[in-house]
Amino acid sequence: MPPHTTAVALRRFGLGPRPGDTKAIAGDPRGFVLVSLADPARALLLDQTLEPSHVTFEATRTAQKQQKMAQDAAQDAAKDAAQATPEAAPMVSADMAAQPPMAPMAKAATPVPGDKPGRIRREAMIEEAAARFELARTTPHAFLERLVMFWSNHFCVSITKGQVRGLAGAFEREAIRPHVLGGFGAMLKAVEQHPAMLIYLDQAQSIGPNSKAGSRRDRGLNENLAREILELHTIGVDGGYGQEDVTNLARILTGWGIGGLQQDDDRVGRFRFTPQRHEPGAWTVAGKRFEDRGVATGEACLADLARHPSTARHIARKFAVHFISDKPPPALVDKLERSFRETDGDLGQLAKALVTAPEAWSAPFAKVLPPYDFSVALARGLGIASPPGEMLRLAAALGQPLWQPPGPKGWPDADDSWLGPSPIRERLRIAEKASSLTGKSADPRELAADLFGEQLSEPTAQAVKRAETREQGMVLLVMSPEFQRR
Missing domain, CATH: 1.10.8 (Helicase, Ruva Protein; domain 3)
Incomplete structure (x- = not known):
């Protein structure tokens, strides 16, 4: 029996029903989904409290400078203190001299630094994550959020690389959301030139061996970005490229970096092309030869790969x-x-x-909700208004912490990735916790009928009806196939 169209609209193309949704869209489920595609602006996350990536980058850079100044001042003060009491020097052992100075005089001379870089990045990440989750919890245009999540995973970065922590949310807002209903080529360019991606895949470390900078340094190509563009972002592992294509694309992309990473300039925290680091020459990628035109060569190559x-x-x-x-x-x-x-x-x-x-x-509902989507579905379906951070911790407990994929390939899409005895037990534990966050007046039998309507199966309806307690009924509802699959 095929799934009900209302359920498809809210589950396959959405993030799970909210109370009242099933009844509201019953007249035209397809039209409900298509309306989401009518206005690209609906995909944007418009929150004035969230900083652009270059602002966060510059703030952390300033904090790092302040830390360095404080450390240098402390060392200078320690030297001054030691020179002021030379008669005490013979009493200091070599081991003691190697330890950081703790004299009151040295502490008093240390300037008060600003925020620590790690704190700035962490706070930016928390604010971005909370805004993202809140939008997913409340939006009537859930299909757009699904598209954002799909493309964000396709072009993933990870906050496990320290500098990316403060940029991952802005990366999604700046490089993914504006293009989810636009051109793939435009998204590809925005992604590959974003500081978060350039840092994540070590592009700033890539220097053309025959460039002006390369001739002065014992450093060369870094192929990480080029490899992932070909293998993951565009033509795919079976697309017919070889190692020579990877190396040539890496050559073409030399010079791509971030302003302010090595020195002061007017593009701090933004994409910057440095000709002195660019490998000269004409190179062939995926069967097409690209003449050297500086930054335009890489952009032309990306455009060609987007159309491959x-x-x-x-x-x-x-x-x-x-x-x-x-x-x-x-x-x-x-x-x-x-x-x-x-x-x-x-x-x-x-x-x-x-x-x-x-x-x-x-098609039948064959896909199990990934942990993040499950946490969103809980918040939407059960009307949980807990702080987003609490719901995000549930997703992390299930093995999918936000913006921390296991590698450049992103989170797996295979159904068996989120199944198994241990993950199911953890889902049950989280279902129990979520049921405790719902209002005491919530009736699981009424909620099941509201959320799933005609799609509610008889076994699920009977299980919820026969539950011994309200909490048990909520758990059975949350663990049902209607809730867990799409």
Whole structure:
């Protein structure tokens, strides 16, 4: 039996129903989803309290300078203190001399530093995460949030690399959200030139061996960014590229970096091209030769990769796997690939092609909610208004801390990635905790009927009805297939 169209709209193309949603959209579920695609501005996270990435970058850079000044002043004060009492010097052992000075005089001379860099990054990350979760919890346009989450994972960065911690949220706001209904090529360029990605994949360390800077330093190419662009971001591991393509793309991308990373300039925390670090020459990538035109060469290469036939196939299959099943219907993948090619990578049209495909509405709910999506579904379905940080900790406890994927490949989309005895037990524990956060007047039987309507199965309805306590009924509802799968 195919799933009910209302359930598909709210679960497959959404983040789970809120009370009242199922009834509200019953007249036109497809139209409800398509409305989300009508206005690209709905994908933006407009929060005036969130700083642009370059502001956070510059603030941490200033804090690092202040720390260095404080350390230097402390060392100078310690030397002055030692010179002021030379008669005491013979009494100091070599081991004691190697220890940091603790004299009151040295402490008094230490300037008071500003915020620590780690604190600035951590606070920026917390504020970004809270704003992101709150939008996911409350938005009526959940399909747009699903698209943001998909592309953010496709072009992932990780806060496990210290400098990225303060930039990951801004990366999503600045490089992903403005383009989720726009062109893939524009998103690709925005992503690869964003400081968060350049730091995450060590691009700032890449120097052309034959560039002016390379001839003066014992450093060379770093292929991380080039490899992930080819393997993960565009044509895919089976797209037909080789090691020579990776090396040549790395050569083309030399000079791409961040203003203020090594020295002061007028582009602190923003993308900056440094000709002195750029490897000269013409290079071939994926069968096309690119003449050396500085930064424009890399941009032209990205634009070409965005239009590559293998990129269309790679994106189409990944899109279908994410939204439908681990083994999506080949006909659906073909439709998505054709849409990507014929519209020059128009991501709004790609999303529309998915929503209007009959296969998307007839396929059974085969995908288990990943932990982050599960925590959002809990907040939406149960009306939990707890601080976002508390709900984000639930996702982390299930193994999916926000903006901390296991590697550049991002979080896995395979259904079995989130199954197994231990993850299921943890979901049960979290379901019990979430049920305690709901209002005492909430009736799980009424809530089940409200959230799932005609899609509510008889076994789930009976299990909730026969629960011995309200809390147990809530747990059974949350652990049901209706809640856990999409």
